Amino acid sequence: MKKKTIYEINSLYRDNFRVTGYEFGNGKKSVCVVGSIRGNEIQQLYTCSQLIRRLKRMEAEGKLIKGHKILVIPSINPYSMNIKKRFWPTDNTDINRMFPGYHLGETTQRIAAGVFEAIKDYEYGMQFASFYMPGEFTPHVRMMKAGYESVELARKFGMPYVVLRNTRPYDTTTLNYNWQIWETRAFSIYTTTTAQVNKESAGMAIRSILTFLAKQDIVEYCGHEGYCSRVIEDTELVAVRTKVAGIFESDVKVGDEVTKGQQLARVIDPYEGEVTEILTAPIDGVVFFEHNDPLTYADTAVIKLIAGEAL
Amino acid sequence: MVKTVASVGLPVDEVLEIKKNHITPVNQVKGKKKRISIVTGIHGDELEGQYVCFELIRRIEEEKEKLTGIVDVYPAMNPLGIDSITRGIPGFDLDMNRLFPGSSDGDMTEYLASEIVEDVAGSDVCIDIHASNIYLTEIPQIRINELHKEMLVPLAEKLNVDFIWIHGANTVLEATFAHSLNSRGVPTLVVEMGVGMRITKAYCNQLVDGIFHLMHSLGIWQGETITPRKPIVSGNPEDVSYLNASTSGVFVPSVKHWEHLKKGEEIGRIIDPLRGKVLDTILSPVDGILFTIREYPIVDEGSLVGRLLRAEALPE
Numbered sequence: 053m054k055k056k057t058i059y060e061i062n063s064l065y066r067d068n069f070r071v072t073g074y075e076f077g078n079g080k081k082s083v084c085v086v087g088s089i090r091g092n093e094i095q096q097l098y099t100c101s102q103l104i105r106r107l108k109r110m111e112a113e114g115k116l117i118k119g120h121k122i123l124v125i126p127s128i129n130p131y132s133m134n135i136k137k138r139f140w141p142t143d144n145t146d147i148n149r150m151f152p153g154y155h156l157g158e159t160t161q162r163i164a165a166g167v168f169e170a171i172k173d174y175e176y177g178m179q180f181a182s183f184y185m186p187g188e189f190t191p192h193v194r195m196m197k198a199g200y201e202s203v204e205l206a207r208k209f210g211m212p213y214v215v216l217r218n219t220r221p222y223d224t225t226t227l228n229y230n231w232q233i234w235e236t237r238a239f240s241i242y243t244t245t246t247a248q249v250n251k252e253s254a255g256m257a258i259r260s261i262l263t264f265l266a267k268q269d270i271v272e273y274c275g276h277e278g279y280c281s282r283v284i285e286d287t288e289l290v291a292v293r294t295k296v297a298g299i300f301e302s303d304v305k306v307g308d309e310v311t312k313g314q315q316l317a318r319v320i321d322p323y324e325g326e327v328t329e330i331l332t333a334p335i336d337g338v339v340f341f342e343h344n345d346p347l348t349y350a351d352t353a354v355i356k357l358i359a360g361e362a363l
Numbered sequence: 364m365v366k367t368v369a370s371v372g373l374p375v376d377e378v379l380e381i382k383k384n385h386i387t388p389v390n391q392v393k394g395k396k397k398r399i400s401i402v403t404g405i406h407g408d409e410l411e412g413q414y415v416c417f418e419l420i421r422r423i424e425e426e427k428e429k430l431t432g433i434v435d436v437y438p439a440m441n442p443l444g445i446d447s448i449t450r451g452i453p454g455f456d457l458d459m460n461r462l463f464p465g466s467s468d469g470d471m472t473e474y475l476a477s478e479i480v481e482d483v484a485g486s487d488v489c490i491d492i493h494a495s496n497i498y499l500t501e502i503p504q505i506r507i508n509e510l511h512k513e514m515l516v517p518l519a520e521k522l523n524v525d526f527i528w529i530h531g532a533n534t535v536l537e538a539t540f541a542h543s544l545n546s547r548g549v550p551t552l553v554v555e556m557g558v559g560m561r562i563t564k565a566y567c568n569q570l571v572d573g574i575f576h577l578m579h580s581l582g583i584w585q586g587e588t589i590t591p592r593k594p595i596v597s598g599n600p601e602d603v604s605y606l607n608a609s610t611s612g613v614f615v616p617s618v619k620h621w622e623h624l625k626k627g628e629e630i631g632r633i634i635d636p637l638r639g640k641v642l643d644t645i646l647s648p649v650d651g652i653l654f655t656i657r658e659y660p661i662v663d664e665g666s667l668v669g670r671l672l673r674a675e676a677l678p679e
Contacts, residue, residue, distance in 0.1 A: 061664045064611045064635065138456055142663055143498060149535075156607060159665035184457065185470075221537040222461055297374040322375045347374040349454075349471045 091132025210278015407444020523573025
């Protein structure tokens with residue numbers, strides 16, 4: 053393993069800003085894994101740290117197959133993590149809206165360009181992603197339909213679900229989209245949480261990545277075969293929305309199987325404590341996403357269901 | 364008449380309302396009345412439009428009999444942002460100007476965006492007033508996506524700004540308010556002027572004069588108006604030089620905004636207050652005029668400190 057600085061800029065009063073990468077093996081650029089890009093992505097950082105620990109051990113045991121280079125970058129944005137801010141400290145820009153970057157541009161464009169230069173030629177790119185709304189997910193692999201996605205490859209992770217979604221205007225500046233444009237097979241991996249560590253889903257993500265790498269003959273790994281992933285389009289997700297705002301109390305967890313008409317959650321008047329809305333399941337399905345903030349706005353998709361039975 | 368364009372309940376004892384002032388003529392007007400919409404406050408830290416809205420309504424009310432069309436003024440598209448000195452939508456950390464056209468059955472933010480678009484749709488012209496951000500000061504200018512330049516440049520020339528900047532199409536900008544409306548055939552001009560968190564009265568009055576002139580040309584206003592200044596129009600990307608900080612430090616300008624500069628002239632310095640050193644001296648790379656200058660002194664490597672319009676792009 054080699055620890056190296058991928059990108060660095062100086063600062064007036066803080067320690068230098070550094071993006072640090074961990075390189076395993078030699079040979080062709082096979083796999084790059086990126087952890088947190090935003091300051092609140094602690095689970096994404098944690099998952100990477102555990103992956104690095106695991107790869108170190110596997111390297112010592114001779115289980116990394118020769119001829120492949122694996123690069124893991126736990127965080128592209130340590131500056132924001134250290135001050136508990138989601139976006140770039142000075143101008144609040146999102147590095148994940150700056151790819152492929154511009155090395156003569158503004159600060160976050162330069163960071164994106166510097167990092168992208170180091171990671172763009174890998175065959176497979178994996179990013180531990182997060183959602184802008186507070187909530188928990190059933191672990192899944194997500195792919196943008198940018199024209200280069202391969203569902204069959206995504207299923208090799210053995211995660212419960214593979215979710216496909218159409219690109220939107222803002223996607224064109226994300227890491228995942230640009231990886232695909234530069235012909236890297238790119239996957240966003242969602243574990244359960246973002247700002248809190250969830251060891252169980254981090255472990256599943258690591259096993260899934262190692263399973264994928266084993267199937268591609270990049271590592272020796274005899275873990276679980278994983279799930280026979282179900283492939284869904286994000287438009288198939290059924291949103292359960294609040295009509296009113298208030299305190300949100302849920303009766304279910306992500307991954308639970310629910311039946312049509314079953315009570316899923318309640319909204320409670322924040323002053324008088326009365327239940328103002330009962331949310332029920334519109335279909336038989338599985339809880340794929342769930343809001344996890346104690347307050348909710350109105351018109352908010354607090355739960356998303358996948359039709360059918362749990363895997 | 365003040366009307367509510369969209370409203371949504373917040374969790375604890377508060378309703379978020381987006382309001383407009385709908386101003387109609389006092390006298391009968393023959394035929395279909397033209398309508399102009401003035402929109403501002405999509406970014407909660409940009410306040411120049413606040414004074415424009417105030418001054419526009421004040422002047423109309425002073426001579427209301429001269430109004431022969433409809434003026435809709437939307438001063439606060441992002442009321443929670445304005446109230447909390449937040450650029451995006453607080454609670455979501457989302458840039459509201461990346462949510463359009465929104466969706467009536469989407470989340471709260473998308474719902475609000477969609478209601479706004481529906482309300483402004485049908486205007487004969489719309490002006491979306493921005494104030495740069497808290498880092499950069501801009502000379503009064505209109506920015507136009509090249510996709511819509513034929514429709515927009517003739518209108519922009521009436522608005523009494525100093526500069527019209529036609530920029531290339533960019534996929535990300537498809538989610539802006541202006542792009543959504545321009546795509547629906549509502550000519551929408553994006554004004555950038557001044558700086559975030561401040562009001563520059565001279566710029567505001569300059570734009571208000573221009574809005575009255577535009578309203579006059581559309582038949583919405585019958586009162587006297589100014590003859591607008593002739594703006595510099597640039598559509599060539601090579602006309603603009605970007606000046607980015609070469610190192611992190613404190614930027615101190617040496618020149619004034621909108622000043623003609625010779626190649627090699629000092630624009631500013633990046634200094635290190637801890638060691639009393641000059642870290643870099645920023646020189647003008649070309650002959651030109653500085654239409655953007657950094658207001659907020661702290662810079663990181665790469666931070667924009669200014670933009671120059673090259674001398675070749677200036678009128679004789």
